[in-house]
Amino acid sequence: MIIDKNSDKLNKILNRGELFDEKYLSVVMDILKDVRINGDKAVKSYTKKFDNHDLNESYVIGVDELKSSFDKLESGLKDSLIKAEKSIRFYHEKQMEKTWLINGNNGIVLGQKISPVENVGIYVPGGKAVYPSSVLMNSVPANVAGVENIVMSTPAAYGKVQESVLAAAYLGGVKKVYKIGGAQAVAAMAYGTETVEKVDKIVGPGNIFVALAKKLVFGFVDIDMIAGPSEITIIADESANPQFIAADMLSQAEHDEMASSVLITYSKKLAESVNAELKKQLEELPRKDIAEASLKDFGAIVLVENLEEAAEVSDRIAPEHLELCVANPYELMFKVRNAGAIFLGHYTPEAVGDYIAGPNHTLPTGGSARFFSPLGAYDFLKRSSIVNFTKDALRECAEDVMGIANSEELTAHAKSVKIRI
Amino acid sequence: MIIDKNSDKLNKILNRGELFDEKYLSVVMDILKDVRINGDKAVKSYTKKFDNHDLNESYVIGVDELKSSFDKLESGLKDSLIKAEKSIRFYHEKQMEKTWLINGNNGIVLGQKISPVENVGIYVPGGKAVYPSSVLMNSVPANVAGVENIVMSTPAAYGKVQESVLAAAYLGGVKKVYKIGGAQAVAAMAYGTETVEKVDKIVGPGNIFVALAKKLVFGFVDIDMIAGPSEITIIADESANPQFIAADMLSQAEHDEMASSVLITYSKKLAESVNAELKKQLEELPRKDIAEASLKDFGAIVLVENLEEAAEVSDRIAPEHLELCVANPYELMFKVRNAGAIFLGHYTPEAVGDYIAGPNHTLPTGGSARFFSPLGAYDFLKRSSIVNFTKDALRECAEDVMGIANSEELTAHAKSVKIRI
Numbered sequence: 001m002i003i004d005k006n007s008d009k010l011n012k013i014l015n016r017g018e019l020f021d022e023k024y025l026s027v028v029m030d031i032l033k034d035v036r037i038n039g040d041k042a043v044k045s046y047t048k049k050f051d052n053h054d055l056n057e058s059y060v061i062g063v064d065e066l067k068s069s070f071d072k073l074e075s076g077l078k079d080s081l082i083k084a085e086k087s088i089r090f091y092h093e094k095q096m097e098k099t100w101l102i103n104g105n106n107g108i109v110l111g112q113k114i115s116p117v118e119n120v121g122i123y124v125p126g127g128k129a130v131y132p133s134s135v136l137m138n139s140v141p142a143n144v145a146g147v148e149n150i151v152m153s154t155p156a157a158y159g160k161v162q163e164s165v166l167a168a169a170y171l172g173g174v175k176k177v178y179k180i181g182g183a184q185a186v187a188a189m190a191y192g193t194e195t196v197e198k199v200d201k202i203v204g205p206g207n208i209f210v211a212l213a214k215k216l217v218f219g220f221v222d223i224d225m226i227a228g229p230s231e232i233t234i235i236a237d238e239s240a241n242p243q244f245i246a247a248d249m250l251s252q253a254e255h256d257e258m259a260s261s262v263l264i265t266y267s268k269k270l271a272e273s274v275n276a277e278l279k280k281q282l283e284e285l286p287r288k289d290i291a292e293a294s295l296k297d298f299g300a301i302v303l304v305e306n307l308e309e310a311a312e313v314s315d316r317i318a319p320e321h322l323e324l325c326v327a328n329p330y331e332l333m334f335k336v337r338n339a340g341a342i343f344l345g346h347y348t349p350e351a352v353g354d355y356i357a358g359p360n361h362t363l364p365t366g367g368s369a370r371f372f373s374p375l376g377a378y379d380f381l382k383r384s385s386i387v388n389f390t391k392d393a394l395r396e397c398a399e400d401v402m403g404i405a406n407s408e409e410l411t412a413h414a415k416s417v418k419i420r421i
Numbered sequence: 422m423i424i425d426k427n428s429d430k431l432n433k434i435l436n437r438g439e440l441f442d443e444k445y446l447s448v449v450m451d452i453l454k455d456v457r458i459n460g461d462k463a464v465k466s467y468t469k470k471f472d473n474h475d476l477n478e479s480y481v482i483g484v485d486e487l488k489s490s491f492d493k494l495e496s497g498l499k500d501s502l503i504k505a506e507k508s509i510r511f512y513h514e515k516q517m518e519k520t521w522l523i524n525g526n527n528g529i530v531l532g533q534k535i536s537p538v539e540n541v542g543i544y545v546p547g548g549k550a551v552y553p554s555s556v557l558m559n560s561v562p563a564n565v566a567g568v569e570n571i572v573m574s575t576p577a578a579y580g581k582v583q584e585s586v587l588a589a590a591y592l593g594g595v596k597k598v599y600k601i602g603g604a605q606a607v608a609a610m611a612y613g614t615e616t617v618e619k620v621d622k623i624v625g626p627g628n629i630f631v632a633l634a635k636k637l638v639f640g641f642v643d644i645d646m647i648a649g650p651s652e653i654t655i656i657a658d659e660s661a662n663p664q665f666i667a668a669d670m671l672s673q674a675e676h677d678e679m680a681s682s683v684l685i686t687y688s689k690k691l692a693e694s695v696n697a698e699l700k701k702q703l704e705e706l707p708r709k710d711i712a713e714a715s716l717k718d719f720g721a722i723v724l725v726e727n728l729e730e731a732a733e734v735s736d737r738i739a740p741e742h743l744e745l746c747v748a749n750p751y752e753l754m755f756k757v758r759n760a761g762a763i764f765l766g767h768y769t770p771e772a773v774g775d776y777i778a779g780p781n782h783t784l785p786t787g788g789s790a791r792f793f794s795p796l797g798a799y800d801f802l803k804r805s806s807i808v809n810f811t812k813d814a815l816r817e818c819a820e821d822v823m824g825i826a827n828s829e830e831l832t833a834h835a836k837s838v839k840i841r842i
Contacts, residue, residue, distance in 0.1 A: 219647030222792035226640030344809035359806035371643035385780035
C-alpha cells in the first residue's frame with residue numbers, strides 16, 4: 001500500500017478510466033438512430049428488452065404523483081432532504097451570473113447577456129443503488145438558474161421507481177419523470193418522441209451506454225460531463241488523525257471496485273498508522289468486498305518529501321475529491337490547481353460534501369478536474385455577446401475591418417461596412 | 422424568398438445541420454486509435470496521405486519562427502491585427518471570474534476556487550480559407566484566462582502554413598505550432614505523441630473529421646463546441662435601411678452554401694425592398710455563386726405580426742448572429758433568449774463583431790445557441806468547490822448526513838462522520 005511518487009501503481013491509478021469504448025459504440029448508435037426514426041415505438045421495445053416492463057400505459061409520472069411521493073416520505077429522511085435542498089440552493093445561488101453592459105469609445109456599448117437554458121433533462125440511474133441526493137444535486141442548480149422545464153428520466157425495473165427518488169425530484173422542481181432508462185432515454189430526450197419532449201441539455205450520471213449516448217448526442221443538445229470512476233485524494237501532515245483518514249478512504253472505496261483512494265503524506269508514521277487502521281476498519285464494513293478490491297487495485301499511500309511535493313502529486317491525479325487534513329489547509333489550498341472539490345481541515349469528511357454542505361457532488365472524475373468543473377448553476381445558463389456601434393465608431397474602425405475581411409477574401413463582409421459609411 | 426412563420430422553409434433552415442454523421446465515425450475511430458498506439462509514426466503517415474507532405478524533419482514551429490512571421494507581416498494588416506487583439510483582450514478580461522469564500526453558521530466556510538486550464542491546443546483549419554482572425558479569437562481568451570501553455574495545430578498543405586496565421590498565433594501568445602491537421606491532429610493533442618505534448622482542452626473549428634474526432638475525445642480532454650453551419654437572423658422594423666440589411670445577409674451567405682440568412686419583419690414594404698436589394702447586390706459579389714445557392718436554399722424573409730412574434734421566431738432559430746435593426750434595440754434585446762451574439766442598431770453590422778469589436782466570433786451555430794455560449798475566457802477556467810466544516814458544524818448536521826447515507830446503503834460514508842463526533 002505504501003509507495004513512492006514514481007511508483008507504477010500511481011500510473012495504474014491515473015490510467016484506470018477508459019473513456020473511449022468502441023465496443024459498445026455501434027450498439028448505442030443503432031439505439032439512437034432507431035429512437036430518432038421510430039420514436040415511442042423504439043423506446044417501448046428497448047424498455048421491454050432491458051428493463052422488463054411494458055410501456056403500454058403512459059410512461060410519464062406527473063407532478064401530482066411526485067408530490068404524493070414526497071408527502072408520503074418518512075419524516076426523518078424527508079427533513080434531511082429538505083435541509084440538503086436548502087443548502088444546495090444557498091451555495092448555487094452564489095454562482096449565478098449577471099448580464100453586464102459597458103461603454104467604450106465613440107458611444108460603443110459592449111456586453112454579455114445571461115439567460116437560462118429552457119428545457120433540461122436529468123438522467124437518474126436505476127438498479128440497486130438509489131440516490132435521492134443525486135436528484136437534488138442535478139435539479140436544484142437548474143432550478144436556481146431559472147430553467148423553466150426540468151424533466152427527469154430513470155429506468156423503472158419492472159415498472160417501479162423508488163419513492164425517495166420521486167420525492168427528491170419534487171423537491172428539486174422536476175415537472176415530470178419518464179420511466180425509461182439507458183441510451184434510449186438519452187435519445188428520447190435529445191430528439192423527442194410522441195411522448196417525450198425534446199430538451200436542450202441532458203445531465204446526470206449513467207452506465208457506459210448512457211455515457212456513450214450522451215457523447216454522441218453532444219452538439220445536438222448540450223450535456224454535462226462524462227462521468228468516470230470516482231476517487232478521493234487526501235493530503236495529510238502529522239496533525240491528522242489516522243482513524244479519520246482511514247474512514248474517509250473507505251467511504252470512497254465502498255462505492256465500487258474501480259474507485260480510488262489515495263493518501264499523500266510526508267509522515268512515515270502517519271502512513272503506517274493509516275495502513276493499520278484501514279485493515280481494522282475494513283473488517284466492520286458491510287460492503288467490505290468492494291472496498292477491499294478497490295483498495296487493492298487503486299488504493300495507495302504515497303510518501304513524499306513535503307507539502308509542495310504532495311500538491312504536485314495531487315495535481316497529477318487531479319482528484320474528484322481532495323481532502324487537506326493539514327494544520328494550515330488554506331495555505332495548501334492555493335498551491336493545488338486540479339481538484340473537483342476541496343475539503344479543508346480535520347472535520348470536513350467528504351461525506352458532508354456528498355449530501356449537505358451545499359456544493360455539488362457531481363464532480364469531474366478520472367483526472368478530468370484538469371479541465372472540468374463541478375456541476376453548477378452556470379451549467380444551466382448561457383451567454384449572448386452584445387455589441388452596439390455608432391456611425392462614428394464604425395467609421396473609425398472601418399479600414400481595419402475591411403482590411404482583415406479582404407485579406408480573408410470575404411468581400412461581402414467588407415461591403416457591409418462600406419455601405420454604411 | 423418572402424414566407425410566413427409557419428412555412429416549411431423555416432423548418433428546412435432549422436434542420437439543415439446534421440451533427441450525428443455515422444458515415445465517417447469508424448474512419449475517425451481508426452485514426453484516433455492508430456495515433457494513440459503508434460504516435461508520431463501514425464501522424465506522419467496520415468499527413469503524407471491527406472496533406473501531401475513528409476514530416477521527416479521536426480514538424481514543430483517554435484516561437485522564434487512565429488515572431489519572425491509577425492515581424493515580416495505587411496504593416497496594414499499587422500496594425501489591424503494588433504488593434505483586434507487589443508479589443509478582444511479588453512472584452513474577454515471582463516469575463517474573468519474570481520475565487521470567492523463565504524462564511525456560514527458554526528464557522529463553516531464555503532467557496533469556489535478559480536484556476537486556469539494548464540495546456541490548451543487550438544485547431545486551425547487549413548485549405549483555401551485563411552483566417553488569422555480565428556487564431557486571435559481562440560488564443561486571446563486562453564491567454565487572458567492565464568493558460569500557461571497554448572499550442573496550435575494546423576494542416577500544412579505541401580508543408581506550408583500561411584504567414585498571417587503564424588503572425589496571429591504569435592500575437593495571441595501561442596507557444597508552438599504543429600504542422601498537422603485533421604482527426605490525426607486532434608488525436609495527437611488529446612493523447613500526446615513523441616513530438617506533440619498532451620493538452621487538457623482542444624478548441625477551434627474544423628471539417629467533419631475534426632468535429633467527430635473532437636466529439637470522441639471529449640471526456641478524455643475537454644473541447645469547446647461542435648461547429649455547424651453558420652447563420653444570421655435580422656429582426657428589422659420600418660426604421661431599417663434595406664441596403665444595409667441586404668449587405669449583411671450577403672456577408673453571411675458568402676461563407677458557404679449551407680449558411681443561412683433570415684430577415685424577420687412585420688413591414689411588408691421593407692421585406693420587398695430587401696428582396697429587390699439582395700438581387701441587385703448579389704450581382705456585384707466575387708463569391709456570387711456561393712451566396713446565391715445559400716440564399717436559395719436557406720435564405721428567407723419571414724413576415725410576422727409584430728416584434729414580439731419576431732423574437733419568438735428568432736428564438737426558434739436560435740441564431741449564431743442576431744441583428745436588431747430596429748428603433749429600440751435594447752427593449753427588444755431583453756425579449757430574445759437564444760442567440761450567440763446580438764448586434765444592436767443600424768450601425769453594427771455583424772462584420773465588426775467578426776473582427777474588431779472585442780466579443781468572440783466563435784459562436785454557437787445551427788440552433789445550439791439554445792444551450793451553448795460564445796467561446797470566452799470562462800472556457801479556459803475551471804472551478805473547485807471549497808468546503809471547511811468545524812467540529813460543531815459537523816455535529817449539527819451529523820444525523821442528516823448519516824440518515825441520507827444509510828438510506829443509500831453507504832455505511833462507510835456514515836461512519837466517516839460518526840468517527841469524528
